[in-house]
Amino acid sequence: SSFTNQNGSAMSRLQFLNFLARMRRISWPMAVVGNVRAVRLQDASLELAEVSDASSAAGRPVRGVERCACPKEFSGLSCQLPGRGFFIDTSGGRDVSQLTIKPCACSNRSELCDPFSGQCLNCRDGFYGKKCEVCPPGHVIETGSDRKTICRPCRCPGQPSSQCPHFLNSALQRYPRCPRNFAERCEALGSDMDICTCKEGYDGVNCERCKPGYYGDPARNLPCQPCPCSGNILMEPGSCHNITGECLRCQNSTGYYCELCTDWMFGDSVDAKNCTGE
Template sequence: LCNCSAVGSVSTAECNGTTGQCPCLEGYTGLRCESCAPGFYLEQSSQRCRPCGCSPAGSRSAQCDDSGKCQCKVGVTDPKCDRCSDGYYRFNETTCEPCQCNNRSTTCDSLTGTCLHCQENTEGAHCELCKEGFYRSTHACLRCPCSTVASTGTCRIQPGETAPTCDKCKTGYTGPNCNRCDNGYYNSDSICVRCKCNRNVDPALTPRVCEPDSGECIGCLYHTAGFHCEECEDGYVRDPEGTNCTRKEATLGPETKEFTTSAPNASKATSFSTAVINSTLSPTTIQTIFPLSSSDNSTSAFADVSWTQFNIIILTVIIIVVVLLMGFVGAVYMYREYQNRKLNAPFWTIELKEDNISFSSYHDSIPNADVSGLLEDDGNEVAPNGQLTLTTPMHNYKA
């Protein structure tokens, strides 16, 4: 009797007459084909020999264990040893190559070797770069000191420097770390906000435009004032259009015109009280004392003098002129009166004697001389020939 295996032999009744070797199916071996051949294993569920299927490149041998798992080389995995383990790539005829990830990842693409899941804020094919928003320090990638509100959030260390510099600040921010407000902006709750000065500050003259911490405008122009240059200076009022500050209307003359100083967008020409100035000052004097300019930021001396002071100056000049004229006229009048009195006054000579008083005068030589008022007593008389008779309670005297 052959006694061949019913599972592993071709026929249970056929065998070699000399040796007794039964003809075995693929995967079986033994005299009666009762065992699995090398490269095969016994499947427990079916009790049949199955091929191991181990990869020649990845396995140490063609044999596998009872579960069908092959013995893999270093860097190779899977039951059949046909895939690179984590941390290895490029399965080839010899072995898998280890991933080159600078110790910042344990896995890479099994075909290309590109590192996967880079750690410590790194990126790149070999985890050799810092992620966006980080910069490389000595041994690690550190976060950039750049706010995404104020900058692009990226930075780099320039050659020869130890501290990073932000790549690009957003509008309104400045500084190496974009942590300061730029000119024309101020800090409002840690956010840089544009200065609100109603276009009444010239950045060319005042680059900061406003205080960086409070937002108060610096150097208001065009006769404006206030926290935001929204008001007019003393002596100025808002024009009917509500855009410019104009000088208050003068009250000296009936035809006093308004003095205006306009911002660049104004269409009115600069003017002032021509009725008063034309009547008191020459054109040369006007140009010297009150230079007029159409420049946007006029700084003339006249503009610096308030309208009230100007009125006081004009009134003072007028009063001085009037007083001088009155003094001159009075002096002339008094001089003429003095001359007239000197010519019309009679000259008397009185001679006292024991019995009479003798008067002599030259009023007869002066035409229309009046001597009737010289002696006011009722007892005194004037004779036609010019002699005076003095009458007293005791005596009568003739002259």
């Protein structure tokens, strides 16, 4: 209770423990009598201990090491660590007097956070982020009949399959991408339909088909891909087969990928695109 910070304020237990953890040397005054050339410190020791079952412990008990009964905010042998659901706020930098212990702020979607950064861990209901506050792209925030807010995958074009749970437990900045979910974002319209803003290459109210110039079948979980036609088609319906991607309407070229000049023409159909009959 007699320890104080540099500003004169009383030092808390957390501040005192952090002070001890960062201490690099101990200095003390001494009186020198006569012509002394050197001073030597002998028989200095520091006791260490491990928690073990007293009935099976090897070695002698260490009486000078205590095991504290910590309040909920702290944990560890000497209450030197944050307790479950708490973290050390280091926003004040290395100034020990500014260190405080705070509860995890996870928007009621997790009880755990990193003990030193406060980053929330194991967020529930599809959210992620430092405070479990972020709903990832391709998902929509929805409030259920129980007034609980969730972040669910967009139904664009269909409901999540067994490969993608209705609620996503995301770790930090990573989250799984749901099959049959091809939206950048969406807006819930009733209980069984969403208005979708589709990703590039997808079209339809629910991203259920590919745009012209793309092939695939989103309704069957086949993603839309650009037609592999060497840039020799117009971006219009029927330019390539909607499932296989075979090029059907090549411009001044031919072949499965529009990779050849047409008959009676010569040049480079792929790179230079200079097929000519002259």
